[in-house]
Amino acid sequence: MPSDLDHERLHYLRHAVKLGSIRGAAERLNVNASTVSRQIALLEKDVATTLLERFGRGVRATEAGLLLVEYARIQDSAREDTLAKLGELKSLKRGHIELVTGEGYIDDLLGGPLQEFCQRFPGLTLSLEITGTDGIVQAVIEGEAQIGIVYFPPADRRLHTHARIRQPICAIVHPKHPLAKLGRAPKLSDLARYPIAELRGSFGTQKLMEVAAASESISLTPVVRTNSFLVLKRFVCANLGIAFMPAFAATREMTDGEVIALVIDHPVLRNAEAHIITRHGRRLPPATLGLLQHLIKRMKAFEPFASGRTKARRARSA
Amino acid sequence: MPSDLDHERLHYLRHAVKLGSIRGAAERLNVNASTVSRQIALLEKDVATTLLERFGRGVRATEAGLLLVEYARIQDSAREDTLAKLGELKSLKRGHIELVTGEGYIDDLLGGPLQEFCQRFPGLTLSLEITGTDGIVQAVIEGEAQIGIVYFPPADRRLHTHARIRQPICAIVHPKHPLAKLGRAPKLSDLARYPIAELRGSFGTQKLMEVAAASESISLTPVVRTNSFLVLKRFVCANLGIAFMPAFAATREMTDGEVIALVIDHPVLRNAEAHIITRHGRRLPPATLGLLQHLIKRMKAFEPFASGRTKARRARSA
DNA sequence: TTTTATCGTTGCGCGTTATGCAACGGACGA
């Protein structure tokens, strides 16, 4: 391999040229003069060129020496520039975070925690990918996203859950829907009598509903199948029937009085959890770590069911 | 001291990121995997940041890692650029030479050796300083010029003579001047009878003339004093009298037939020498060394008095 | 599920390299 142009050696050369003296440079750099002399000699051997002219009193740079000194200067500034950028990365002044989550989290995420975080660290950029449960899990495992927020994720050794938040699946209905006047938490059998809209595809909500229904040997046959939460909510707003999702996924419509959320009286559905996950063993960059901790804190605060109540009507903190 | 961002370590990091594997990088670079692993770990310790995410299979760069890889790329190209410039310096494709000499050498220098050298190495630049003997010696000793061409330089341990060229001091006279018809080499006593133009200041020619005149107790009182060779030559061309200088300094006027040069019959003057000097012990850059050798070779070839002859009439090689 | 292969990491010993101390030769100034 050709010469390395070692940074330390260039440093010695630079000071020797600047002070016009090897001993001076050595004193300045708190090393022995022999060190400076030898390292510069090695540098000269590397490039097969004399870099210093030795006089009885001090030294002076040759043209090649000046060239290397100038190179050292440029390299030094580039190095400090890079170190500064590195420092910015560490101090969350810059950075990029890739987040993958389900459609149901969008409103709450953007309205709350994400908004705060972005305002606090304006230099950070986000990628926010929306997909179903399987897609989220896969994206986290494959490393395409660093943080995943997912409902009812499958057990996988490669995943690490940083926070689990109880988010019961609710029956989302129109305020005028018969279930709204039931006076108690509806059971699965109560739901089966009304039209249902169902999520198609790999959604945790849907999987949970299937498990719960199977446990009570109840068949919930949907009249509408969709892969969009928005379609579900419009279905309910039109009072066409019931949809199932965690209450927070319909926050906006609830505060507007368009829909209400009823916790379903079933142990599996009541204890359903949203998980904040990363890949197991992954050491996260500072920015990602910051967002992760922020999410855990803020989203835990949003949890509406600290103690089990019957009706889910979230009070917005505004 | 903060981190050095060692070139070798960055090299390891770069390949590890590129191949997505530490072992792969190690194999590519013909080192053991432990080396790559350790050096990258040290790099991470230096910058206090994780640069790679380790998976069960291979590695991937973090944002900070990518930043350093990019830095390594930039630094590498800058390094190669500098190395290339260094190579050019060595191969005489680039470089700068500082030459200091007397006015008398200008015509011969520019017309011959310098012209050839500049054409052969078009990338080189020259500084050509014209001054008197003392100035030349001082410039060489102080390092302001690398090469000096000087007539009759004082003995000084700090000077090193690379070539000495016999250049007798001649009496430069008009073709119609009485001395031109003398039929033999004029003696100092012959010259004293005619008007003389003299160099003022620190010129080797002048010092030699003083030494020679003193040795024969002859006083040569000038009618014109000047510090310009051009003035001397115009003085002669107008047939106003005699001037003293080496024949080569009046080459142009001699070939034009305006003046002729008569070697003066005096041992000191006949054995006068022009010296090519540098500072003692100075290790010259390649370009300077090249010009030095070129000058020695070419100027020695110009020496018109390989064996002592009487009349100086240089035959131009054109 | 168990097995196997591959990955990154780490302890250890060896060779290289850098460093400090001291002494040397040379150059400059008094």
Added chain:
DNA sequence: TCGTCCGTTGCATAACGCGCAACGATAAAA
């Protein structure tokens, strides 16, 4: 001519990089 300061060089020591081998972990194959 002597004294001082310079850069350089032997020598012994400490630090570092490196290869070898083994380990734990992960991912693909059986």
